[in-house]
Each structure stands twice: as C-alpha cells, then as structure tokens.
Amino acid sequence: MAAKASKSGGEAPRPRRRKVDATAREVALNVLAGVDEGGAYSNLLLNRSLQQAELSPADTGLATELVYGTIARQATLDYFLDRFIKSGVKRLNPWVRALLRMSLYQIRYLDRIPPHAAVNEAVEIAKKRGHEGIASMINGVLRSILREGEALTLPQDLPTAERIALEHSHPLWLVERWIAQYGEETAEAVCAANNQPPKVSIRVNPLRVERDELLRELEAEGREARASELSPQGIVVESGGNMANDGLYRDGRYSIQDESSMLVAEALDPQPGMSVLDCCAAPGGKTAHIAEKMGDKGRIVANDLHEHKQKLIQEQTERLGLTSVESSVGDALALKDRYEPASFDRVLLDAPCSGFGVIRRKPDLRWAKTPEDAASIAKLQRQMLNAVSGLVKPGGILVYSTCTIEREENQRAVAEFLRDHAEFVDEPFEVPALENQPQVGGAGVQILPNQFGSDGFYIARLRRRG
Structure with a gap:
C-alpha cells in the first residue's frame, strides 16, 4: 500500500517507534519469560527490548545484569525456590517463574540491591501483571527465603559433579x-x-593506527584500557561503556572482537598478495583481521551460507576501509564445486560448533544444547573439513577453529582429518601467553574460559605438503 500524502503534497512522515514505558525489572522479566516460554535467544530479545524501552544507561545495565545473571544461575535458583514452592518452580506460569528467579537472583547475587527492595519490586510487578493471589504467593516465598538468610545453603555431601553443576x-x-x-x-x-561478566576487548586496525597510539587515544577519552597479553593487536577495555558508540570505532580505528578469536588470523598467517578463502565468514571480524594483516593487498573471498549476513561483512570492511574482500554466498560443503582445486594460499574454516566456549556471553547456551546436538555438529565439522581441504595449494595453510572446548569437535576432529589426509601435517604456531598454560594434547591449541577471561577457543594450523 502506498504511503499517504500530506496536505502539502509530500509523503506523510512515518510514525516514530513507540516508546515502551517499562522499568528495568519489567524489561528483564519480559525477556526472561520470552526465553523460557518461547525459546527466544536472550541476546536478540534483550537488545530489541532495550531499544523499545529506551532506559537510562544505569537501568539498561541493570536489565542486562538481571537477564544474563538469572539465566546463568537458573539451576541454583530453582533448587532453592523448590524448597518453598509445593508444586515446584517448573509448574508455575512462565512469567511467575521468571519473576521469582529474577528476584532471588537479586537477593542472592547482587549486593547493591537491598533484599527487601527486591521483594517489594517483585510484589508490585506481580500485582500489575497478575492479581493479588499471585502477588501474595510471591511475597510469601521471597520473605520465607529472607528469613532463612545464610542458612540457605547447598548440601555438603553431594558427589563432585553434582556439586559443581548445582553450585555453578x-x-x-x-x-x-x-x-x-x-x-x-x-x-x-x-x-x-x-558465570563471570565477559571482558570488552578490541582489535586495533594497523592500517590506521598503532596499538600504543590507540591506547593513548582511549586514555584521553577517559577510558581505562591495557594491551592484551594474548593477542598482539588486542586491547582490553576495563571501563568505558559501549565501544561501538565511540567515534574511534566509527572511524575504523578498531573492531570489537574477543582476544581468543584474534588468534585465528595470527595462525592463518596471511601475507600481502595471497589468495584467501574464509569459508564461514559472517559477521566478518576474522575476515577483516585477515585483510588488515595482508595490508589490504590480495584477494579474500568471504563466504557465508546466509545471504543476509553478507551485509554484516560489508559493513565491517567499509568501516575499516578495506577493499580486498569479495562476497560469496553458499554452503561451505559446496565450495569445492565452485572453485578450482588448490586455488587458495590460505583457507580458514571457522566451523559451526556447540559454542561451549562462549557460554559467558550466551548463558542460555548451556540449557539449550544436548549431548545429541554436540554429536551432530561434530559430524558436520568433519564433513566440512574434508570438503574444503582440497582448495588449499601445496605448501598452503588450512586453519580450523571453533568457539567450543569440546574435544570431540576439536582435537578429535583434527586427528581424524590428519589420519585420512596424509597430504596435510599439523604445524604448531606460537602463542607466547600459552607457553605456561596446560594443553590437553593433540593438534592445535585450546584456550579455556578460565585462563585469560576470554572466550574458549580452539585453533589448529594444518599445512598441505608441498
């Protein structure tokens, strides 16, 4: 339908998106209920809800903390709530369950919120959203928990695995x-x-600025930042808010990327003038890093299964001023049919995976995945490795990486590949920060979330014999 014309003859202005009048706790509750009941992704639903609510920065921070913290601590919260709910927390209406979990999370894990304030807020929300009966039940459960105080503890005689699962x-x-x-x-x-908050780390664009210079620029803005010990192009920002809102970001002086992920391009070691294939490129962070390391000289094919994600890659390269990247849309399994054998100096397969290395950033992953999911994805990874390996030139490098810590998807996948492909050999690469960190054996390096406060990541560099 055509837009209506205004009285002056032009197109009528489109209505502005209506602001949603909600508190931080109400926004968090809606997101938690949506994740619990509808299987929504917490990060996507939270971002959309925050845009609609237009909360203050402080309330945005509180809503974010409540969503991610409540999801992360869900099993522990349910264990305690079940002591005070006869029918069990799982049988409650989703929004009631979410409200109780969120309120107990504040009581148990947030020191800056007085417990009685958390209870009173929960009761008011229950009255507004439900009725007096629900409000009374929530009030009774939470005040009973307050009376327990420090006596509300986990059993001391649990088997080790059960204790870890429940405590964490x-x-x-x-x-x-x-x-x-x-x-x-x-x-x-x-x-x-x-269960710790994720760090904010950025990757310097060396085509526009050196790391020491960018550190000085960030300091001049009043941000607290330090050089990454893991990545030579990385900076860890200790304070400073949303780094995507900074003018330095818009000017292409840095990208936002986890420190562990930055090591993928280091392992690939692309050189100016080379031909490089990034098989699963979106949203484009590693692709851009490759281009930066090549001095934006050469050819980089950024392939992804989903056409709409090419826009994300294009936005990255335009912001950073990169011209050596070309788009490709298609299944990575079919790339061998689109390109000549042995036609790339470097091939990166940053494979789909279980994602267990990024639970800190996506806490609902731990509840969404099953053992069957991990087995299924491992099978796909092996198929993809086999499919793209023939595109590597003799003497060239194939890098396989995942953001998981599962050996089935990492060391075992590469071990099987090397067993079946005698033309490839594992080639270690130096990561000085990992020299004193234990490894679990096999090809590649495994970074765990507890080692540097970065994402869990696996990277293997495989060279095709020349």
Whole structure:
C-alpha cells in the first residue's frame, strides 16, 4: 500500500517507534519469560527490548545484569525456590517463574540491591501483571527465603559433579563431560568462569593506527584500557561503556572482537598478495583481521551460507576501509564445486560448533544444547573439513577453529582429518601467553574460559605438503 500524502503534497512522515514505558525489572522479566516460554535467544530479545524501552544507561545495565545473571544461575535458583514452592518452580506460569528467579537472583547475587527492595519490586510487578493471589504467593516465598538468610545453603555431601553443576549452575551432563576431558579442578574453574561478566576487548586496525597510539587515544577519552597479553593487536577495555558508540570505532580505528578469536588470523598467517578463502565468514571480524594483516593487498573471498549476513561483512570492511574482500554466498560443503582445486594460499574454516566456549556471553547456551546436538555438529565439522581441504595449494595453510572446548569437535576432529589426509601435517604456531598454560594434547591449541577471561577457543594450523 502506498504511503499517504500530506496536505502539502509530500509523503506523510512515518510514525516514530513507540516508546515502551517499562522499568528495568519489567524489561528483564519480559525477556526472561520470552526465553523460557518461547525459546527466544536472550541476546536478540534483550537488545530489541532495550531499544523499545529506551532506559537510562544505569537501568539498561541493570536489565542486562538481571537477564544474563538469572539465566546463568537458573539451576541454583530453582533448587532453592523448590524448597518453598509445593508444586515446584517448573509448574508455575512462565512469567511467575521468571519473576521469582529474577528476584532471588537479586537477593542472592547482587549486593547493591537491598533484599527487601527486591521483594517489594517483585510484589508490585506481580500485582500489575497478575492479581493479588499471585502477588501474595510471591511475597510469601521471597520473605520465607529472607528469613532463612545464610542458612540457605547447598548440601555438603553431594558427589563432585553434582556439586559443581548445582553450585555453578550448569547441566550435569556437561559437567560430567568436562570432568572426563579436563579433570575436576579445571572443569569447575571453567564453570565458575562462565558465570563471570565477559571482558570488552578490541582489535586495533594497523592500517590506521598503532596499538600504543590507540591506547593513548582511549586514555584521553577517559577510558581505562591495557594491551592484551594474548593477542598482539588486542586491547582490553576495563571501563568505558559501549565501544561501538565511540567515534574511534566509527572511524575504523578498531573492531570489537574477543582476544581468543584474534588468534585465528595470527595462525592463518596471511601475507600481502595471497589468495584467501574464509569459508564461514559472517559477521566478518576474522575476515577483516585477515585483510588488515595482508595490508589490504590480495584477494579474500568471504563466504557465508546466509545471504543476509553478507551485509554484516560489508559493513565491517567499509568501516575499516578495506577493499580486498569479495562476497560469496553458499554452503561451505559446496565450495569445492565452485572453485578450482588448490586455488587458495590460505583457507580458514571457522566451523559451526556447540559454542561451549562462549557460554559467558550466551548463558542460555548451556540449557539449550544436548549431548545429541554436540554429536551432530561434530559430524558436520568433519564433513566440512574434508570438503574444503582440497582448495588449499601445496605448501598452503588450512586453519580450523571453533568457539567450543569440546574435544570431540576439536582435537578429535583434527586427528581424524590428519589420519585420512596424509597430504596435510599439523604445524604448531606460537602463542607466547600459552607457553605456561596446560594443553590437553593433540593438534592445535585450546584456550579455556578460565585462563585469560576470554572466550574458549580452539585453533589448529594444518599445512598441505608441498
């Protein structure tokens, strides 16, 4: 339908998006209920809800904390709530369940919010959204919890895996897998790290600024920042808000990227003038890093399965002033049919994975995945490795990376590939910060979330024999 014309003959102005009048807790509650009931992704629903609500920066921070913290601590919160709810928390209406979880999270984990204030806010929200009966029930449950005080503790005689799962709020099956792979101490350290706020890290664009110079510019803006010990192009920003709103970001002087992820391009070691294929490129952070390391000289094919994601890659390269990147849309499994064999100096397969290395950033991942999901994705990864390997020139490099810590998807996938492809050999690469960190054996390097406060990441560099 055509837009209506105004009286002056032009097009009538479109109505502005209506501001949603809601408090930080109400926004958080709506997101939590949407994730619980509808299976929505917490980060996407939260971002959309925050845009509509137009909260103050402080309230935006509170809503974000309540959403991610409540989801992260869900199992522990439910364990305590079940002591005070006869029918069990799982049988409650989703929004009531979310409100109780969110309120208990404030009481148990947020020192800056007085417990009685959290209870009073919950009761008021219940009255507004439900009725007096629900408000009374919520009031009774939360005040009973307050009376318990420090006596509300976890059992001391639980088996190790159950204790870790309950104390750090992870699925028992996942804790058991990590204990089998890494031992009890490391498994617990990983679980504890997953409940810590993610760090903000940025990657310097060396085509526009040196790292020391950017550090000085950030300091001049009043931000607290330091050089990354993990990545030579990385900076960790200790304070300063949303880095995507900074003029330095818009000017293409840096990109926002996790420190561990920055090591992928380092392992690929692309040189100016080379031909490079990034098989699963969106949203484009690693692609842009590759172009920067090549001095924007050469050819980089940024492929992704989804056409709409090419816009994300294009936005990255335009902002950073990169011209060596070309788009490609298609299934990575079919790239061997679109390009000549042995036609790329470097091939990056940043493969789809279970994502267990980024639980800190996506806390609902731990509840959404199953053992069957991990097995299914591991099968796809092996197929993709086999499919793209023939595109690497003799003497060229294939880098395989994931943002998970699952050995089935990492070391075992690469071990099987090397067993079946004698033309490739594992080639270690230097990461000085990892020299004193234990590795679990096999090809590649595994970074765990507890080691540097960065994402869990696996990177293997494989060279095709010349």
